Each structure stands twice: as C-alpha cells, then as structure tokens.
Amino acid sequence: xxxxxxxxxxxxxxxxxxxxxxxxxxxxxxxxxxxxxxxxxxxxxxxxxxxxxxxxxxxxxxxxxxxxx
Numbered sequence: 236x237x238x239x240x241x242x243x244x245x246x247x248x249x250x251x252x253x254x255x256x257x258x259x260x261x262x263x264x265x266x267x268x269x270x271x272x273x274x275x276x277x278x279x280x281x282x283x284x285x286x287x288x289x290x291x292x293x294x295x296x297x298x299x300x301x302x303x304x
Contacts, residue, residue: 261290261294264283264286264287264290265287267283268283268284268287271283
C-alpha cells in the first residue's frame, strides 16, 4: 500500500504539480455549481457563477492552444 501511495505522490502528473490541482479545483467549482440547481434564483451565488464562467473560458482557451507532449 505504501508503494502505491509513494508512486502516486511522485507521479509526473501527481499532486505536486499544477496538472493535478487545476482540474481538481475546476471539478470542485463545477460540483458546487450543480448543487445550485435546486436553489431559488435569488439565492444563487453570483461570484460562484463568475468563477464558473471564467474557468470555462480559461479551459476553452487551454484546450485550443496547448498541445500536449
């Protein structure tokens, strides 16, 4: 078990890199946004919706410009 954890921690795209944390936070924002579906419109968080829109723009740009090696 310890070797699997060590391998995960030392992986080139593991938790020590932005390649791990950026999508993790994007998924967190998206899941929080899904939780707002049941809220009445007057209780929706506008800062959260702005964050969702901004991350969508960033990821769209990233997907069109960056070429993985």
